[in-house]
Amino acid sequence: MAAEETGKCSEAYPMKGGDGPSNYAKNSIYQKGVIDAAKELLNKAIAEKLDMETFSSANSFHIADLGCSVGPNTFLAVENILEAVLFKYQSRGPNCQIPEFQVFFNDHTSNDFNMLFNSLPQNRQYYVAGVPGSFYGRILPDASIHFFHSSFSLHWLSRVPKDVTDSNSPAWNKGRMHYLDSTDEVVRAYEAQYAEDMECFLHARAQETVHGGLMVLATAGYPADTPPSHSLANVTYQILGSCLIDMSRKGVVSEEEIDSFNVPIYYVCPRELEAAVERNGCFSIEIMEHLPTVMEPDTISKNSKLFASHMRAAMEGLFKQHFGEEILDELFDLFHKKVEEQHSAFESGKAGDIFIVLKRKAN
Amino acid sequence: MAAEETGKCSEAYPMKGGDGPSNYAKNSIYQKGVIDAAKELLNKAIAEKLDMETFSSANSFHIADLGCSVGPNTFLAVENILEAVLFKYQSRGPNCQIPEFQVFFNDHTSNDFNMLFNSLPQNRQYYVAGVPGSFYGRILPDASIHFFHSSFSLHWLSRVPKDVTDSNSPAWNKGRMHYLDSTDEVVRAYEAQYAEDMECFLHARAQETVHGGLMVLATAGYPADTPPSHSLANVTYQILGSCLIDMSRKGVVSEEEIDSFNVPIYYVCPRELEAAVERNGCFSIEIMEHLPTVMEPDTISKNSKLFASHMRAAMEGLFKQHFGEEILDELFDLFHKKVEEQHSAFESGKAGDIFIVLKRKAN
Numbered sequence: 001m002a003a004e005e006t007g008k009c010s011e012a013y014p015m016k017g018g019d020g021p022s023n024y025a026k027n028s029i030y031q032k033g034v035i036d037a038a039k040e041l042l043n044k045a046i047a048e049k050l051d052m053e054t055f056s057s058a059n060s061f062h063i064a065d066l067g068c069s070v071g072p073n074t075f076l077a078v079e080n081i082l083e084a085v086l087f088k089y090q091s092r093g094p095n096c097q098i099p100e101f102q103v104f105f106n107d108h109t110s111n112d113f114n115m116l117f118n119s120l121p122q123n124r125q126y127y128v129a130g131v132p133g134s135f136y137g138r139i140l141p142d143a144s145i146h147f148f149h150s151s152f153s154l155h156w157l158s159r160v161p162k163d164v165t166d167s168n169s170p171a172w173n174k175g176r177m178h179y180l181d182s183t184d185e186v187v188r189a190y191e192a193q194y195a196e197d198m199e200c201f202l203h204a205r206a207q208e209t210v211h212g213g214l215m216v217l218a219t220a221g222y223p224a225d226t227p228p229s230h231s232l233a234n235v236t237y238q239i240l241g242s243c244l245i246d247m248s249r250k251g252v253v254s255e256e257e258i259d260s261f262n263v264p265i266y267y268v269c270p271r272e273l274e275a276a277v278e279r280n281g282c283f284s285i286e287i288m289e290h291l292p293t294v295m296e297p298d299t300i301s302k303n304s305k306l307f308a309s310h311m312r313a314a315m316e317g318l319f320k321q322h323f324g325e326e327i328l329d330e331l332f333d334l335f336h337k338k339v340e341e342q343h344s345a346f347e348s349g350k351a352g353d354i355f356i357v358l359k360r361k362a363n
Numbered sequence: 364m365a366a367e368e369t370g371k372c373s374e375a376y377p378m379k380g381g382d383g384p385s386n387y388a389k390n391s392i393y394q395k396g397v398i399d400a401a402k403e404l405l406n407k408a409i410a411e412k413l414d415m416e417t418f419s420s421a422n423s424f425h426i427a428d429l430g431c432s433v434g435p436n437t438f439l440a441v442e443n444i445l446e447a448v449l450f451k452y453q454s455r456g457p458n459c460q461i462p463e464f465q466v467f468f469n470d471h472t473s474n475d476f477n478m479l480f481n482s483l484p485q486n487r488q489y490y491v492a493g494v495p496g497s498f499y500g501r502i503l504p505d506a507s508i509h510f511f512h513s514s515f516s517l518h519w520l521s522r523v524p525k526d527v528t529d530s531n532s533p534a535w536n537k538g539r540m541h542y543l544d545s546t547d548e549v550v551r552a553y554e555a556q557y558a559e560d561m562e563c564f565l566h567a568r569a570q571e572t573v574h575g576g577l578m579v580l581a582t583a584g585y586p587a588d589t590p591p592s593h594s595l596a597n598v599t600y601q602i603l604g605s606c607l608i609d610m611s612r613k614g615v616v617s618e619e620e621i622d623s624f625n626v627p628i629y630y631v632c633p634r635e636l637e638a639a640v641e642r643n644g645c646f647s648i649e650i651m652e653h654l655p656t657v658m659e660p661d662t663i664s665k666n667s668k669l670f671a672s673h674m675r676a677a678m679e680g681l682f683k684q685h686f687g688e689e690i691l692d693e694l695f696d697l698f699h700k701k702v703e704e705q706h707s708a709f710e711s712g713k714a715g716d717i718f719i720v721l722k723r724k725a726n
Contacts, residue, residue: 060504117495129492132480141423
């Protein structure tokens with residue numbers, strides 16, 4: 001038996017719940033953009049890769065969304081999946097038995113499940129279950145899920161790599177909050193953490209997925225032909241980092257606080273993701289593509305306020321835990337101003353988010 | 364497809380969440396007593412009535428607790444069930460494959476699922492899912508649950524019977540908050556609501572239970588040989604009602620507010636429960652017994668404070684919704700005093716909670 005605790009421990013930085021103006025539900029436009037961009041790819045994946053024979057004996061079709069947060073994006077993603085699966089069933093002819101659907105909404109235990117449950121779509125055509133716990137460990141029974149989905153959650157590492165906060169380690173990430181523009185040692189520490197996390201993730205999902213079942217993941221990435229330092233993410237973290245340094249000059253945060261702060265987010269390139277799937281061995285890669293760019297560099301500079309709100313909704317849990325709630329307004333106001341001033345910096349930044357469809361091998 | 368909304372609508376009076384001194388988790392001693400008292404009966408039910416052949420092909424064994432509230436009693440009940448089921452598997456010999464367990468915790472959408480998830484036992488041997496929605500409608504897929512459990516939830520009607528709040532109806536329950544000491548018309552309105560609710564409950568569960576699966580219910584009741592007006596519940600509601608009348612004399616609540624207030628709780632006798640199960644036709648009654656008395660009348664008068672806290676934790680949602688939060692302290696302080704003064708009234712009161720084990724017929 002493997003309940004959540006027997007999996008790897010994992011840190012949680014929940015998206016902002018509640019219904020205030022800076023909550024995640026109202027500021028996850030970027031994430032919604034990703035879901036919209038992925039819809040066409042999702043339809044294609046289900047149409048071409050979902051093997052209906054595998055599920056024909058099942059009473060009900062089970063979908064799980066990993067890292068669902070509080071909605072509404074998770075509901076939109078589930079609707080897209082359901083529509084495509086239903087279409088596939090219906091296209092088999094009028095005598096085809098349409099199954100019932102059960103959707104498992106997963107996120108960390110600290111996620112605001114009350115808000116999620118209270119905002120469920122009224123006209124939904126599926127049964128709902130909330131599953132608390134880190135997806136880096138086991139969260140569901142063996143072979144219980146036909147379709148896994150995760151949109152923009154798997155780029156969150158289970159933890160900050162240990163060495164990057166250790167002042168005695170060559171991988172100490174002094175003065176920086178991320179690995180993208182850091183030393184080789186820091187980059188390697190992040191790479192190793194990602195590899196370990198993906199091993200846990202794929203190992204757990206391999207057990208939980210029905211043989212022949214699909215797993216569709218959208219995750220932060222960068223194009224194979226671009227050095228990670230040229231990514232949009234790097235520009236963003238450099239600006240956020242410079243805000244913290246400005247604030248340390250004013251005495252709002254200390255140098256030690258900055259030295260010990262690191263963002264546990266990883267940007268993967270297609271080759272590296274492919275290698276992780278192959279090492280695990282239980283899934284075949286059916287589709288792997290870059291997602292269309294959701295926010296072009298010039299869109300960011302023209303919508304700096306929206307971009308700052310998005311960053312705040314997604315990341316304030318992390319900043320709050322380390323620096324305290326009182327710095328948040330100042331930090332993200334400053335970030336907004338700097339994004340506006342430095343819009344040319346975004347123009348060279350490249351995004352390369354990855355959409356991947358895996359199928360559970362019947363080994 | 365039947366998601367929650369397609370079932371009957373149902374009102375929710377959530378047990379008190381949060382972690383304050385009067386929350387449900389800290390004041391559900393009575394409910395814990397029921398679970399302790401039911402443990403032996405539960406063991407017997409599983410040992411004698413659970414048909415292992417029915418489940419031998421299942422990957423995992425699915426348990427659902429209906430009306431779970433926020434814990435910890437639901438965890439205790441689940442542990443009891445799991446222990447007894449595991450024992451039964453293990454007694455089949457060392458080669459018997461032990462399944463994985465998945466537990467579906469169900470309660471109204473307004474239940475504090477965040478608190479439930481944050482207080483899950485660390486060493487649990489099961490996967491967790493929270494299922495929001497009224498158990499008077501469908502909440503789970505067809506034939507997906509092997510073992511249903513519900514302890515002291517099914518005595519909550521889905522709503523106050525409509526006629527008892529209608530001043531033009533012969534069933535108008537003027538000046539009283541319950542049916543136990545009321546007119547025949549009011550009693551019949553409550554009976555009809557219970558019959559309708561049980562029809563919905565059993566219809567939904569019949570679809571959701573695996574053929575051969577068990578459903579174990581503990582519910583508020585009264586002994587067959589005692590008129591309902593002699594029940595412990597009646598004494599309790601009469602005292603609570605007299606508190607409200609005292610408060611209306613002081614102008615804290617109005618007479619109209621009292622006239623329109625009714626407690627949607629029903630006390631069933633064994634014969635009536637049996638009739639409901641037979642009308643539904645999908646379950647056989649395997650065991651039906653009265654639960655041992657958890658709180659003897661003299662215990663109540665000696666522990667009036669505890670008893671008042673218990674009543675408050677279980678019922679304040681209902682009072683708050685109708686009269687407003689500001690009356691709660693005064694009401695339950697007064698109730699505590701009156702229970703202390705009128706302890707002799709409890710001595711003639713009889714409890715007769717019912718424990719029933721149903722098996723899904725393989726029709």
